Amino acid sequence: MTVLLTQNLGANDAATPAAAATHRPIEGSVHSWDLSTGVDGPGSRFVTFLSGCPLTCLYCHNPDTWRMRDGKRTPVGAIVAEAAKYTRFIEAAGGGATISGGEPLLQPVFAGELLHRLKHELGLHTALDTSGFLGVRATDALLRDVDLVLLDIKSWDRATYRKVTGRPLQPTLDFARRLADRGQDVWVRFVLVPGLTDDPGNIEGVAAFAASLGNVSRVDVLPFHKLGEAKWQALGTPFALHDTPAPTAEEVGRAKAVFASHGLTAV
């Protein structure tokens, strides 16, 4: 996670359709941006972390993104201008731009405008990293500007999903079906947490559902880690998984095998 950089408003902010309609640049609450490779979509990517999330995942490693008011009001053009500095590098690395968070769909107008400009002004491959809980806020127009959805399905068992996230599972499943109906490319992401999400029936449920969609080109089985625990402490919030171990390589391998047994590519 990087520190949010202060940028000036791009001169062409008012030239975009949504901005022109409102006669002012579209701003959003942004935590930071960063370059990453291998974890936020294909290739090297310019990742924008938006502030605000309606979930409270027990293993969240970015709890400092939870509150929208903690982000910095930032115009879309400032982020596009920053991403433009790396376009040649990103394209050479087969990458693109990813909108993450927090939950990007908490700010759907801002996220939509940003995706549109990253895709059409800079010509970048675009990815949306989301829990799907607010999938109803993603308009078809927004989704047309998304080349890949990174969709977190944090549990199949509904009680476990609520325990992990504090929210119900159904909106995520509904969004997944909508993406499937659209034929939209999806990578499913599943965090393997010993004693929480690793029940064989739970993994089997996520795998069977993902396979039934027909548009899931990859599954990331992400081993639980505690790299974000210091952030919880800094926020004065108890980290409930302090005593939970990371899964072993064998446990991660077994989970991937379940997804593979359904014909999915699990990494």
Ligand code: SF4
């Ligand atoms: S959805 Fe992501 S940002 Fe939000 S609480 Fe869960 S892990 Fe954290």
